[in-house]
Amino acid sequence: MPGYSGGVIRAVAFDADETLLDLRPAIEAALEVVRAEVRGIDPAAELSRDHLRDDWNSVFAEDPDAPVPHIRREALRRSLARFGLEHHLDTQVEAFFAARFRETRPFPDALAMLAELRSSYVLGYATNGNSIAERCGLGGEFAFELYAHQNGLPKKPSPAFFAAVLEAAGVDPHEVVYVGDNYRHDVEAPAAAGMRTVWVNRAGREVPGAVVPDAVIDRLAHLPEALARLAT
Ligand SMILES: [Mg+2]
Structure with a gap:
């Protein structure tokens, strides 16, 4: 099942642990x-x-x-x-x-990548874990931050988690790209919510399921180019 491709991207939402944070x-x-x-x-x-x-x-x-x-x-x-x-x-x-x-540190290429994207996209941070952005070197980087278990938000892969991402982003599902390293949580689940997905696959694994990520990157520095390709 290929993901939605093409069309404008207005928001990019990130998983935290092992995606932005080492x-x-x-x-x-x-x-x-x-x-x-x-x-x-x-x-x-x-x-x-x-x-x-x-x-x-x-x-x-x-x-x-x-x-x-x-x-x-x-x-x-x-x-x-x-x-x-x-x-x-x-x-x-x-x-x-x-x-x-x-x-806890961001991966070495995380901050430059976020700075590059910020002028073009609403950037969000949405995690199951307890990596509070400002305690992990990511303070002030995002327009919105969502943490499972705050305000009753269930964990990924719950559809309610992604509904909260969409509400925070304030745009249509296909205008959001979710970026993360966990195939089930960060590709399958946001795709089911209608978002496009970028799988961060540093280990070069095979796609482990039927949902094809809209893009696959092996380092964060490649994300701006991958997003530009998705929008065309
Ligand atoms: Mg992760």
Whole structure:
């Protein structure tokens, strides 16, 4: 099923994590902070990266629709409970998020790309996660910001999420391009809402489903040209 192509583009809405933000190094750094803190509390507590990853994965699998901060808190609680240290949860959650936000950076080509697009398009930011734009080096970049779980907004791929994007953009669905790295959330779901889509595919994967993105880019610097092509 090919997406809609051709026609004017008035708004471009972005996914956050792993699209504009290089989140993985920040998460890894924040988990290292927790591991170091736990070693400081109890040198015998060998909290491993596998423990932390397994606990996140199991909490996420139990309720993928839960707010991300809740998932992280419960995952850290389980990791600390492995060593009887769950009474340190509040301080460790605080340490995790302080490091996670301190270390989160936009990809190197993100800000120049946003600056280039700003004169031509309404730019929006719409995320399932908790990467608050202004805490992640993206303050003041967007005409609108939408966060799942704020004001009752459900997570992607809910149609209600994309209805909120359209309402914030204030234009017709086919005049919006959604840009993101997650095929199901950022291509299939916005396409179902009538938007055009650009899939950020840094790893060069095959399109994993029947919905064909209107464009595929392997770096953000290629987005302005891809959008110009879509509009012709
Ligand atoms: Mg993403």
